[in-house]
Amino acid sequence: MQLVWARPAQTTVDYELVFLVATVGGAAGAATWLALGLPWPHCAFLALTGHPCLTCGATRAALQLSHGHLAAALHFNPLVTLGYFAIAIFDLYALVVLIGRAPRLRIVRLSAREKAAVRIGVVALLALNWSYLLIFT
Numbered sequence: 001m002q003l004v005w006a007r008p009a010q011t012t013v014d015y016e017l018v019f020l021v022a023t024v025g026g027a028a029g030a031a032t033w034l035a036l037g038l039p040w041p042h043c044a045f046l047a048l049t050g051h052p053c054l055t056c057g058a059t060r061a062a063l064q065l066s067h068g069h070l071a072a073a074l075h076f077n078p079l080v081t082l083g084y085f086a087i088a089i090f091d092l093y094a095l096v097v098l099i100g101r102a103p104r105l106r107i108v109r110l111s112a113r114e115k116a117a118v119r120i121g122v123v124a125l126l127a128l129n130w131s132y133l134l135i136f137t
C-alpha cells in the first residue's frame with residue numbers, strides 16, 4: 001500500500017467534492033428536518049425484531065454530539081459517532097484541497113492481502129459495534 005498526493009485527471013469524478021456536498025447536504029437536510037419538528041425516523045428492523053440494527057442510535061448520537069455530549073453520543077452508537085468524526089475530518093481535508101486546488105491523497109498499490117485485511121477489519125468493527133448495541137441498548 002502506498003499513499004500518494006496526485007492531481008486528479010479532469011475526466012475523473014471529483015470524489016472530494018461529491019463527498020463534501022453529500023455529507024454537508026445530508027447534515028443540513030437532517031438539521032432542517034428536526035428543526036421543523038417533523039417526525040423522527042423509526043427503525044423498521046427494531047420494530048420487526050425488537051433488537052437494534054447496526055445504525056440504531058445514529059440520530060440520537062448526532063443530536064448529543066451537536067450539544068457537545070461526546071460520552072452520550074458514544075453510548076448511543078460508538079461506531080457511528082466515530083464515523084461522524086471521520087466524516088468531519090474528511091470534509092475538512094476536502095474543503096482544503098478544493099479551495100487550494102491542491103493534489104489529492106490517494107491510496108495506490110493495495111495488495112490482495114491488504115484488501116482482505118481491510119474487509120476483515122470493517123466486518124469486525126461492524127460486528128463489535130452491533131454486539132455492543134445488542135447488549136447495552
Ligand SMILES: [Zn+2]
Nearest residue numbers: 043053055056
Ligand atoms: Zn435501527
